[in-house]
Amino acid sequence: MNHYQTTIAPGGHWSLELRRGTLLRLQDIDGNGNAGLLFYNPRNLLERYNAPDTLKCQHTFKLTRGNCLYSDMGRIFASIVDDDLGWHDTVCGNSHASHIDARWGRRDYQHDRNDWHQNGHDAFLVELAKYGLGAADMAANINVFSKVETDDEGNLQLADGHSAPGSTLTLRIEMDCLMLIHACPHPLNTAADYPRCRIGVELSVAEPMTEDDICLNHCDENRRGFANNALYYLGA
Amino acid sequence: MIKHSERLADTALRREQIDAGDYYIAKLGAGEVLRILDLEGNQAADTLFFCADDPAERYSATDTIREQGNVYLSAGSVLRSTLNRPMLEIVADTCGRHDTLGGACATESNTVRYDLEKRCMHACRDSWMLAIAEHPEYGLSKRDIGHNINFFMNVPVTADGELSFADGISGAGKYVELKALVDTIVLISNCPQLNNPCNAYNPTPVECLIWAA
Numbered sequence: 001m002n003h004y005q006t007t008i009a010p011g012g013h014w015s016l017e018l019r020r021g022t023l024l025r026l027q028d029i030d031g032n033g034n035a036g037l038l039f040y041n042p043r044n045l046l047e048r049y050n051a052p053d054t055l056k057c058q059h060t061f062k063l064t065r066g067n068c069l070y071s072d073m074g075r076i077f078a079s080i081v082d083d084d085l086g087w088h089d090t091v092c093g094n095s096h097a098s099h100i101d102a103r104w105g106r107r108d109y110q111h112d113r114n115d116w117h118q119n120g121h122d123a124f125l126v127e128l129a130k131y132g133l134g135a136a137d138m139a140a141n142i143n144v145f146s147k148v149e150t151d152d153e154g155n156l157q158l159a160d161g162h163s164a165p166g167s168t169l170t171l172r173i174e175m176d177c178l179m180l181i182h183a184c185p186h187p188l189n190t191a192a193d194y195p196r197c198r199i200g201v202e203l204s205v206a207e208p209m210t211e212d213d214i215c216l217n218h219c220d221e222n223r224r225g226f227a228n229n230a231l232y233y234l235g236a
Numbered sequence: 237m238i239k240h241s242e243r244l245a246d247t248a249l250r251r252e253q254i255d256a257g258d259y260y261i262a263k264l265g266a267g268e269v270l271r272i273l274d275l276e277g278n279q280a281a282d283t284l285f286f287c288a289d290d291p292a293e294r295y296s297a298t299d300t301i302r303e304q305g306n307v308y309l310s311a312g313s314v315l316r317s318t319l320n321r322p323m324l325e326i327v328a329d330t331c332g333r334h335d336t337l338g339g340a341c342a343t344e345s346n347t348v349r350y351d352l353e354k355r356c357m358h359a360c361r362d363s364w365m366l367a368i369a370e371h372p373e374y375g376l377s378k379r380d381i382g383h384n385i386n387f388f389m390n391v392p393v394t395a396d397g398e399l400s401f402a403d404g405i406s407g408a409g410k411y412v413e414l415k416a417l418v419d420t421i422v423l424i425s426n427c428p429q430l431n432n433p434c435n436a437y438n439p440t441p442v443e444c445l446i447w448a449a
Contacts, residue, residue, distance in 0.1 A: 057349055059399050060397060087397060
């Protein structure tokens, strides 16, 4: 198989292992959606996506085309090869049950069935447990399609109407990894109703990276990150 | 926000100097107050907090900055856990701003940030690794090592989403004080970084003081 397409239902969550060389295209089908994302190394689950290293290695507060997503071991899980939006958040974490409860009412499968109010934290806990992982293994995640900007004093604000319906983010997987994904609301979302936004997931085979690649040439740090990946796969 | 403390060093229960490149690990009971003192200025104290009852619940940078609606830490900041519960409060701060975005240095990220051949230079995460190896009584392992606070470090965010590592705003004798709201384990690496101008390439000692509740 070299192509697969699916949709994560609003409030849904999923996890799967991805091979290096996979192209992962995420789509905000309905607009103003949010996709929580985390990465782990299936060979050593202690190696995980590291938001601080990702930000400081590239001197950025936001994620967009050209950026790489680093593990805590100096390697690149994935690179952002295409992006319709220019800004994805990785500093605000997950929604908790307490956020959802206060804004839209508690998670209640008995009454709401598939329309229950799932939260990002619990969604990840469920997926982590499938691999023997727990709360201690949860790292600061990425909130794809969400923009959280700051003013001069450092005050944070979730941008309104940032992501139009159909917006996409495309990742090239640079290292075999376990991906966790959920379609739960951003924790700063204060919409009147529980946001029901579907996330499209499309998997295919990426073209090999070329010397003029935008992520490789984004900064010297990324060139060294890719060198660490090459070392990891030496002889493979 | 600058806020001075009335506490006198002479009345502290415990005092300990931590040299650059060393770690500090201690239990802080609910109500106890920890002061981290930048003895010579522009040092970074890379700090993690864990709930003593269950270290899987630990300091969370994302929950903390989101709930306070601001990326910088200072007096009045409530440090929250991975379960979004208050763990500690910053009750005094003569520095004015502390970073919790930039994370700690590690030998592996040093290869990316500075040079592939700098992988053997000492780094904060190695100090934490030694601390958890030498102190199994705290029940910590690598999976518990997450996103930290860099006390005394200045990492401004720009409106267009850039991150810069600016000159330190700390100086000799500046300090930050934290009151534990729950029983807490504190783990500090006094940063050994020799490649970053933020400490003028000169890592220096800090002192930790603890007062009773």
